[in-house]
Amino acid sequence: MRALALIACFIAAFAARGETALPKPDSGSIAVSCGAVLVPQVSRTPVGGIDARRRSVVIIRGGRIADVLPESDAASRPAGIPVLDLHEYTCLPGLIDMHTHLNDRPEDTADLRVYFTRSADETLALSAENARATLLAGFTTVRNVGTYTAGTDFALRDAIDAGRVIGPRMQASGPYLTIPHGGGDLYVPDYREPADNARFHAGVARGPEQFAARARAILDSGADLLKVIASGAVLAYGGVPGEPEMTQEEIAAVVKVAHAAGKRVAAHAHGAESIRMAIAAGVDTVEHASYLDDAGIAAALAQGHVALSMDVYNGDYIDTEGRRQKWPEEFLRKNLETTEVQRQVFTKAVKAGVPIVFGTDASVYPHGLNARQFRIMVERGMTPTQAIRAATSDAAKFMGWGDRVGTLERGKFGDLIAVRGDPLADITVLEHVAAVVKGGLVFEAPGR
Numbered sequence: 001m002r003a004l005a006l007i008a009c010f011i012a013a014f015a016a017r018g019e020t021a022l023p024k025p026d027s028g029s030i031a032v033s034c035g036a037v038l039v040p041q042v043s044r045t046p047v048g049g050i051d052a053r054r055r056s057v058v059i060i061r062g063g064r065i066a067d068v069l070p071e072s073d074a075a076s077r078p079a080g081i082p083v084l085d086l087h088e089y090t091c092l093p094g095l096i097d098m099h100t101h102l103n104d105r106p107e108d109t110a111d112l113r114v115y116f117t118r119s120a121d122e123t124l125a126l127s128a129e130n131a132r133a134t135l136l137a138g139f140t141t142v143r144n145v146g147t148y149t150a151g152t153d154f155a156l157r158d159a160i161d162a163g164r165v166i167g168p169r170m171q172a173s174g175p176y177l178t179i180p181h182g183g184g185d186l187y188v189p190d191y192r193e194p195a196d197n198a199r200f201h202a203g204v205a206r207g208p209e210q211f212a213a214r215a216r217a218i219l220d221s222g223a224d225l226l227k228v229i230a231s232g233a234v235l236a237y238g239g240v241p242g243e244p245e246m247t248q249e250e251i252a253a254v255v256k257v258a259h260a261a262g263k264r265v266a267a268h269a270h271g272a273e274s275i276r277m278a279i280a281a282g283v284d285t286v287e288h289a290s291y292l293d294d295a296g297i298a299a300a301l302a303q304g305h306v307a308l309s310m311d312v313y314n315g316d317y318i319d320t321e322g323r324r325q326k327w328p329e330e331f332l333r334k335n336l337e338t339t340e341v342q343r344q345v346f347t348k349a350v351k352a353g354v355p356i357v358f359g360t361d362a363s364v365y366p367h368g369l370n371a372r373q374f375r376i377m378v379e380r381g382m383t384p385t386q387a388i389r390a391a392t393s394d395a396a397k398f399m400g401w402g403d404r405v406g407t408l409e410r411g412k413f414g415d416l417i418a419v420r421g422d423p424l425a426d427i428t429v430l431e432h433v434a435a436v437v438k439g440g441l442v443f444e445a446p447g448r
Contacts, residue, residue: 028440242271309359
């Protein structure tokens with residue numbers, strides 16, 4: 001990996017010194033020589049494939065993919081740009097996680113009052129650390145779907161876009177749209193909130209008219225998508241996972257505003273009833289879907305353009321760490337109630353052919369561990385091909401970025417990762433990313 005380290009050293013140097021004057025994003029030009037290249041195709045059936053090419057060169061100019069050519073082709077050795085030798089590795093598109101919370105960390109869950117006491121600067125510094133860890137784990141694109149601190153996710157996105165922070169491409173949804181004291185409301189019983197508490201409840205509303213107004217305000221503040229809490233969060237005081245919160249009419253009001261602006265809507269929904277309501281209201285993706293039933297599967301298939309993201313790994317981390325740290329028993333109980341059920345539902349949905357995109361609810365465990373979920377997805381019914389597509393071409397399609405990322409094709413951003421081994425034979429190799437290229441700029445993941 002000496003060649004990779006040399007090419008990436010300027011980025012590592014900036015990071016080590018804490019500098020903000022980073023190279024301009026999406027400006028790199030490089031030829032990446034790969035031992036094999038996996039090019040996922042957007043699935044049209046539940047068993048769509050991946051084009052596997054041996055010994056190829058991915059040519060990136062000005063941050064965009066110019067070509068993917070056989071190494072034997074003389075044109076694959078362009079003059080004037082550096083060559084990155086990854087002939088011992090398998091290359092595939094940069095991974096996509098459609099359910100992250102870069103503004104959070106796992107220990108925040110134990111005492112939600114931290115959100116009231118942590119300053120905006122502290123939140124941004126924490127978010128920057130999480131963004132860097134996520135990128136170095138191979139996730140070059142994410143959705144940052146909701147925060148209790150309105151505006152910090154937009155600031156993080158803009159800092160990444162400007163090159164001031166090392167991190168993935170990001171869609172940000174801003175504050176949760178939720179009912180008072182619902183699963184997305186930062187409400188802590190018997191706690192006296194600070195006087196300037198409005199920003200902690202920026203998405204709280206009741207009734208279709210109020211939710212429509214809140215949705216417009218969040219879009220005006222810079223949101224790339226909207227996030228509704230259709231049913232209670234697992235880690236929320238007093239809520240029952242699966243119990244409907246927003247009504248179908250309230251969700252539909254948000255969807256109408258978002259779609260009119262060309263934006264998409266993600267629904268946080270655990271319970272069967274709330275999932276069906278969210279689908280009927282027209283949302284584009286449903287997160288968790290812990291208690292999806294046969295009627296919900298049928299509704300998703302009939303609707304035709306909704307995808308699920310199901311965080312089937314993080315329950316393991318919650319149980320282990322929660323018990324070690326003596327988290328509230330309510331949190332631990334809810335986690336145990338939903339983890340295995342969600343995995344069973346995942347298997348059923350995969351078998352039925354419901355579109356599933358990669359989403360981890362990252363921040364429930366330390367950022368950078370996202371790829372551990374691939375193992376559970378394959379153990380619970382997906383083929384490695386389906387799992388990779390869920391985190392590349394299929395994810396790009398359902399987040400509306402299919403023309404930008406998700407496959408190694410001409411004109412798309414020059415984002416790829418390299419792993420040692422064949423992920424189609426052993427999906428766990430994705431947990432050990434050796435190299436990350438984003439926009440033609442090269443990074444080396446530490447400790448690999």
